[in-house]
Amino acid sequence: MSVPSIQVSETPLVLYVLRRADDALILGHRLSEWCGHAPMLEEDMALSNIGLDLLGQARELYTYAAKVEGKGNDEDKFAYLRDVRQYRNLLLMELPNGDFARTMVRQFFYSAFADLYWRTMMKSSDATLAAIAAKSEKESAYHLRHSSEWIVRLGDGTEESHRRAQAAIDELWAFTGEMFAVDDSERALIDAGVAIDPAGLSSQWLKTVTGVVNEATLALPKNDWMQQGGRVGRHSEHLGHLLSELQSLQRSFPGATW
Amino acid sequence: MATPNTPLWEVFIRSRNGLAHKHCGSLHAADSTMALRAARDIYTRRGEGLSIWVVPSNAITASDPSEKGMMFEPAESKIYRHPTFYDVPEEVGHM
Numbered sequence: 421m422s423v424p425s426i427q428v429s430e431t432p433l434v435l436y437v438l439r440r441a442d443d444a445l446i447l448g449h450r451l452s453e454w455c456g457h458a459p460m461l462e463e464d465m466a467l468s469n470i471g472l473d474l475l476g477q478a479r480e481l482y483t484y485a486a487k488v489e490g491k492g493n494d495e496d497k498f499a500y501l502r503d504v505r506q507y508r509n510l511l512l513m514e515l516p517n518g519d520f521a522r523t524m525v526r527q528f529f530y531s532a533f534a535d536l537y538w539r540t541m542m543k544s545s546d547a548t549l550a551a552i553a554a555k556s557e558k559e560s561a562y563h564l565r566h567s568s569e570w571i572v573r574l575g576d577g578t579e580e581s582h583r584r585a586q587a588a589i590d591e592l593w594a595f596t597g598e599m600f601a602v603d604d605s606e607r608a609l610i611d612a613g614v615a616i617d618p619a620g621l622s623s624q625w626l627k628t629v630t631g632v633v634n635e636a637t638l639a640l641p642k643n644d645w646m647q648q649g650g651r652v653g654r655h656s657e658h659l660g661h662l663l664s665e666l667q668s669l670q671r672s673f674p675g676a677t678w
Numbered sequence: 679m680a681t682p683n684t685p686l687w688e689v690f691i692r693s694r695n696g697l698a699h700k701h702c703g704s705l706h707a708a709d710s711t712m713a714l715r716a717a718r719d720i721y722t723r724r725g726e727g728l729s730i731w732v733v734p735s736n737a738i739t740a741s742d743p744s745e746k747g748m749m750f751e752p753a754e755s756k757i758y759r760h761p762t763f764y765d766v767p768e769e770v771g772h773m
Binding site: 569 | 684705706707708711712715716719720723
């Protein structure tokens with residue numbers, strides 16, 4: 421690790437865009453870890469496709485954040501040259517893949533949110549964010565459909581697949597609340613019509629999730645205590661390990677290309 | 679390889695309006711819905727298609743390779759079935 425981290429001027433809009441970019445990059449990276457390891461070739465391709473969709477979203481968001489910040493940073497610097505405490509993604513995104521059921525439940529919880537989020541963000545008063553939303557919405561809709569199909573088949577499949585899917589839901593549930601949290605810096609953007617209030621999406625999200633989980637003969641946990649911290653850089657131990665792999669090349673060989 | 683939980687499906691893609699669905703390969707999937715999803719991810723990554731069909735491979739009745747003499751050789755000697763003996767008038771242009 422020889423290249424120092426960059427400094428980021430986190431104005432409310434820069435921070436807001438970076439948070440969504442980090443969500444997409446970190447989840448996309450997690451999915452890329454399945455490449456060559458998925459239960460079957462077909463799913464290997466599907467997970468990589470979803471990962472690439474997310475990477476594409478991350479690139480557009482980072483590029484926009486760099487433009488808004490105007491300090492000479494770019495998509496690569498944001499991805500490769502920020503330390504773990506500078507990352508702003510949801511904790512849910514960085515959690516390890518675990519087994520296939522856990523990866524799918526994580527994807528399902530997030531895609532059910534992202535589908536609603538991007539569709540609503542198409543009405544953002546910020547033209548760039550509205551355009552990114554229009555592209556991301558189609559991708560997220562497919563991610564939701566894909567993960568929903570798997571939740572139903574895992575839950576209503578064999579005894580073992582049911583057990584694993586239920587265990588994944590129980591473990592990841594406490595990480596879903598962070599998707600709907602808003603802080604002061606976002607409140608101002610919401611009031612200005614640039615951002616949308618995610619709290620307004622929670623009832624529709626719960627309806628979608630409950631419908632699929634019921635069809636899968638699974639159950640949502642009753643507890644409503646929720647983990648938070650990712651949005652302000654307080655991460656689990658897992659993100660540091662992920663970043664050390666993601667960043668090792670650019671940290672060791674600055675500006676390397678091939 | 680026998681995969682009873684994920685049988686084989688044949689995939690047909692229509693690349694443009696007005697063209698026929700063409701066979702492009704096969705894949706394993708648990709059911710027709712998942713087969714359609716997998717076909718989208720495997721065979722339309724580069725914008726190859728507008729429409730996908732998936733068909734259970736065991737629904738296809740195939741000709742027997744050992745009968746190819748009887749099946750196909752009789753056609754080989756009937757070159758008059760190829761419309762290559764006609765002079766196409768210039769005005770018709772490319773056919």
